[in-house]
Amino acid sequence: MSKTEWYLEYEITKNRPGLLGDISSLLGMLSINIVTINGVEQGRRGLLILAKNYEQIVRLESILHTMDTIKLIKLRVPKLRDRLAVRHGRYIQQDADDKKTFRFVRDELGLLVDFMAELFKQEGHKLIGIRGMPRVGKTESIVASSVCANKRWLFVSSTLLKQTIRNQLIHDEYNENNLFIIDGIVSSRRANEKHWQLVREIMSLPAIKVVEHPDIFVENTQYSIDDFDYIIELRHDPEEEIKYDIVNENKMFSDSEFGGFDF
Template identity: 60%
Template structure:
């Protein structure tokens, strides 16, 4: 019986980039029969190159990873930074060559600007591929690309998107779902936090509460308003995504008042 290979993430920092250094690292991996799946330079958070290399590697023996770590610790001119099973952020770092900006205090808040929508879609798709109960909030000003990014991520993750409420084309407020739509393993449920809490009927509110209790992936636009108008708290969210037109843009809800708003209406 063939043993299944596991992925690992290796990242090291180069102090003196001498000729053949990458070849030396690759040779060590080769001697240990560890496959290199992907390799890329990884930028620091402020966008400057800090001579880091990220690798997605693969092996069927975890003991080889321990040995690899011990050997790399002794290699001149590099410092081993990470050697672990890959997180979502590791996968995206080696894929796109940079790390996603993460809030220094709230580690589950991630920031993107509109020109990074490709990275955002990749990030959300990796989340959507995971099974189980996930609550994701996405905040941003009108027409910045929140819903479009979410739908694109569903396509990338091979999941179907189901609008519970939305303003993408016209105001959508669902009161019931089909039997097929209740098969949450194949679906990502999209909720507009303003529409569902401030412009909906009691039947819609009942459906929304049922969806939120289901152990599947839900995405809530405008999570701040959703939290303000419901019993939910920001701590209930597994991820909070911020999408801006530019890094200095302030996300505000000044036009949102209880019972009515023109926010996000074309």
Template identity: 60%
Template sequence: MSDGKEWYLEYEIHKNRPGLLGEVSSLLGTLGINILTINGVDHERRGLLVVSQDDKQMEQFLIAIKKMETIYLTKVRQPTLGDRLAVRHGRYIERDTGDRKTFRFSRDEIGLLVDFMAEVFKMPNHPLLGIRGLPRVGKSESIIAASVSANKRWQFISSTLLKQTIRTRLSDDERSQEHIFVIDGAVSKRSGSESHWSLIRELMRLPVTKVIEHPDTFVTGTEFSMNDFDYIIELRSHREEEISHGVSPTPYFSWPYFNS
């Protein structure tokens, strides 16, 4: 971890010209502010992660940057998870304006989605995530990739990734907080026995990270609600694709082991 205090800076380019980025970088360097990462986060905006040794350095930077007519500083703050990912990937995560815990991705943003979930999986408060999306869009695969990236082990409680999985018990080793527990809400609602739901209720009480596919279907007719979720992820094949909330997905295999 870098010494000093991290900041996220974002500026809008009013008049682009050669050497503009170098001027900003030189100004930061002159003031003793180190640049960790820099990237374009939009067509006319750039984002930077920087480290200052004290607040006075940032105050001096803000005074100086206001004198530059070619750019306009739009954000100065402690970096959020979204800021870090925006600089890393060169784009912001789309967030629902009405429900701030809902984040939207399309298939061409799988890398961004995996990084986002991996960072959430590393959080010490063991969040509950829900992920919406039509069959075969990449939900389970993204969860596995994010678990690997976060150096966590994944454990399917219900799934149809390879064959239908309906777990009714876990060994002591499988109850580790280093596991990511994955539940397919549609499979559990359709095929889960009482012992299966007893296991789910036990996991919901434990301080472990859980990811529930088809969360709207999962909560229907149960004691759980959408308010229990810390994050809701929507994954689409393309931006215009509609996701029906609360409706079990159509089975997409007819074989006995691929029946959901």
């Protein structure tokens, strides 16, 4: 019989030597294997465990509720956030009201790359938006995640190396295994109708699309924020405000002005 993976998270209420050993011994007596363990938040530990049947999990939950040294927080089939929390020792910050919005700061780029790579590995259509101020690491994180996910990335519009605005793809590039990157500001401010026709074609493909500056993108297209499956916000620090004032105040750019502004 194949084993099923579960995520266990508990908060330490009375820290004492040997507590982790007690948990490990309990799991051993129930014939539940530990796959990974790590601290996930201050005073909390997360574990990925393997159980042969659901009855083992029911017994484990019942016993854990009787222990006065810990408080059971989660015992469930692991979600992506759970796996990454154990792997990196911290939880991804998720918006309390908008569950599809996830927040990162620059010193969490490793966690961000890992998170996006896991999303990129999933098959089928997925539309991901990423917000952030200039030079915070948006495009570099997307490319690094593509590499981790073994995906070929294609810039439909970008300013990473030089201004890129594509009006067509070659035949082999219309591949649902490719990852398409669109800069909402570049497309909105500098593109022509041929470019927008290409964008519409790409949006209809059952592939991963990542849009930088999604708020500017939706202002100039028929798409809305509700069409996005995930919104990622990347900041230099938690207090930074993501603003587009400089874009909104400058509707038109000369080539030199636009080329010098790194979004």
